[in-house]
Amino acid sequence: MAMHSFDDIFDDISSRSSLRIPPLQDLFPGPSTTSARLSPLEPIARVNIGSETNKLTGRRAALAQAKPLDAPETDEWETLAPVKLTLRPEVPKIHQLQEPPRKKQKLYDHEQIADFVQLPKPQTKARENKPRPFQPVAVLNELLEPPPSAALFPPITPSAGQEEQGRSPFRSRFSKTSKGEGESSTRRKRTKGRSASPTTTKRTYNRGRTKWTEEETDQLVKGVAIYGVGRWKNILEHPEFHFKQGRTSMDLKDRFRVCFPPDAPHKWVRPIPVGPETDDAKSASSPAAKKGSPHKDANILSRSRKRHWSEEEDAELDKGFRLYGYQWNLMVKDPNLRFDRRSGGQIRDRFRLRFPELYNQQDSAPQQKKPHDKNLNSNKNQQPLQAKPAMTSRRSSDFKEQARNDEGDLEGEGRAPLKTALSFTTGLLNAEDEHYKLSNSILRDDWDWDDNLTLAPVAWEDMANKPMFQFD
DNA sequence: TTTAGGG
DNA sequence: CCCTAAA
Numbered sequence: 001m002a003m004h005s006f007d008d009i010f011d012d013i014s015s016r017s018s019l020r021i022p023p024l025q026d027l028f029p030g031p032s033t034t035s036a037r038l039s040p041l042e043p044i045a046r047v048n049i050g051s052e053t054n055k056l057t058g059r060r061a062a063l064a065q066a067k068p069l070d071a072p073e074t075d076e077w078e079t080l081a082p083v084k085l086t087l088r089p090e091v092p093k094i095h096q097l098q099e100p101p102r103k104k105q106k107l108y109d110h111e112q113i114a115d116f117v118q119l120p121k122p123q124t125k126a127r128e129n130k131p132r133p134f135q136p137v138a139v140l141n142e143l144l145e146p147p148p149s150a151a152l153f154p155p156i157t158p159s160a161g162q163e164e165q166g167r168s169p170f171r172s173r174f175s176k177t178s179k180g181e182g183e184s185s186t187r188r189k190r191t192k193g194r195s196a197s198p199t200t201t202k203r204t205y206n207r208g209r210t211k212w213t214e215e216e217t218d219q220l221v222k223g224v225a226i227y228g229v230g231r232w233k234n235i236l237e238h239p240e241f242h243f244k245q246g247r248t249s250m251d252l253k254d255r256f257r258v259c260f261p262p263d264a265p266h267k268w269v270r271p272i273p274v275g276p277e278t279d280d281a282k283s284a285s286s287p288a289a290k291k292g293s294p295h296k297d298a299n300i301l302s303r304s305r306k307r308h309w310s311e312e313e314d315a316e317l318d319k320g321f322r323l324y325g326y327q328w329n330l331m332v333k334d335p336n337l338r339f340d341r342r343s344g345g346q347i348r349d350r351f352r353l354r355f356p357e358l359y360n361q362q363d364s365a366p367q368q369k370k371p372h373d374k375n376l377n378s379n380k381n382q383q384p385l386q387a388k389p390a391m392t393s394r395r396s397s398d399f400k401e402q403a404r405n406d407e408g409d410l411e412g413e414g415r416a417p418l419k420t421a422l423s424f425t426t427g428l429l430n431a432e433d434e435h436y437k438l439s440n441s442i443l444r445d446d447w448d449w450d451d452n453l454t455l456a457p458v459a460w461e462d463m464a465n466k467p468m469f470q471f472d
Numbered sequence: 473t474t475t476a477g478g479g
Numbered sequence: 480c481c482c483t484a485a486a
Binding site: 201202230231232233249250253257 | 473474475476477
């Protein structure tokens with residue numbers, strides 16, 4: 001009789017014990033690798049379930065029931081198998097015949113399908129199967145090429161402390177996709193004209209864990225402030241940033257995700273200073289020292305501590321009050337006032353603490369005129385504190401305009417150039433950052449920064465769409 | 473090629 | 480840190 005439907009075939013197969021079918025999971029492995037659809041062969045497993053193994057279900061039952069003799073011939077089911085299966089050659093069938101059914105051993109994951117089947121053992125450590133580390137000379141051709149700016153810095157030597165102790169910088173290994181040494185030379189051709197960037201997006205070799213230093217993290221945050229979230233390649237290749245050898249843009253992404261979890265966009269917290277890298281190496285070699293590290297798993301600073309005001313900052317506050325009166329946020333944004341990452345609210349609180357009565361006068365203080373920075377240099381702390389009449393409103397564009405004027409008019413007077421505004425405003429950039437320019441988004445009146453915030457509470461999307469800084 | 477997202 | 484889909 002002709003069998004047309006799958007059920008017909010299935011019934012026929014089920015009734016013929018001589019036909020040995022391996023308990024395959026899926027005959028038709030399609031794009032949807034999920035086992036949402038029940039495999040047609042799945043029922044076979046149930047058919048084989050005997051009375052003794054009633055309690056077992058599914059594949060386990062089938063496995064418990066499977067006898068070595070039922071194992072199909074190799075060629076018979078290898079044609080059916082979607083995956084490559086190999087038999088255990090060392091187990092003779094005869095022996096299995098006479099042996100009483102062995103106690104079911106605990107199955108490893110790769111043995112789940114059948115106990116007479118040996119699936120290729122999953123590589124728990126993929127690296128273990130990769131070629132052993134090459135000597136530096138062997139791989140220096142491309143993989144460990146120094147960055148273009150490497151000349152500016154001393155070569156990386158063990159004494160430089162840049163690499164982790166006990167971990168050779170040449171621990172690199174070719175990945176499985178890499179064919180060998182000839183590959184690198186041939187592959188170079190594809191980058192015609194455009195010089196191959198040493199800061200690749202994807203590592204071409206496996207490097208051990210390389211701890212992030214605070215300097216690296218700081219540069220990363222700066223880079224995000226400059227380019228925006230998601231511009232990891234740009235950040236990585238920023239000429240003034242120097243990440244560790246082998247760092248990829250994906251590493252930056254991961255690191256940023258660790259330091260600034262997107263779940264808490266309002267609470268951008270500053271990574272804990274990890275201290276000099278040498279400590280880490282020490283702790284690595286000494287288990288006791290490792291225990292002593294309190295910040296080992298706490299990358300996120302708890303938002304609690306208050307930073308004390310220095311005399312210098314108080315002096316800035318005095319200066320700021322003369323300039324802006326009670327407009328604390330304007331003080332924050334003034335490039336010439338060097339607060340240490342204080343928010344407007346913090347400045348206000350500090351002022352209220354120091355000058356309670358003056359603070360209470362602010363209601364009567366007239367708010368009208370736009371302050372001019374001529375006062376900055378003339379006021380040398382001599383005058384008693386007097387609030388500068390405040391202007392009605394002042395937007396960031398005003399500041400940019402003022403900065404532009406400053407560069408023109410007050411050139412040569414030792415005024416802090418615009419770059420200072422960056423380092424001040426965000427507390428991120430230092431005096432060496434010359435070629436940045438403020439963009440609109442960084443100067444917002446409604447910012448109120450927290451003590452522990454490294455960046456203003458900007459949502460990731462804002463950062464991604466509107467970089468806080470832009471190049472000239 | 474580069475990034476987002478999940479592992 | 481790795482892998483991969485997706486842009």
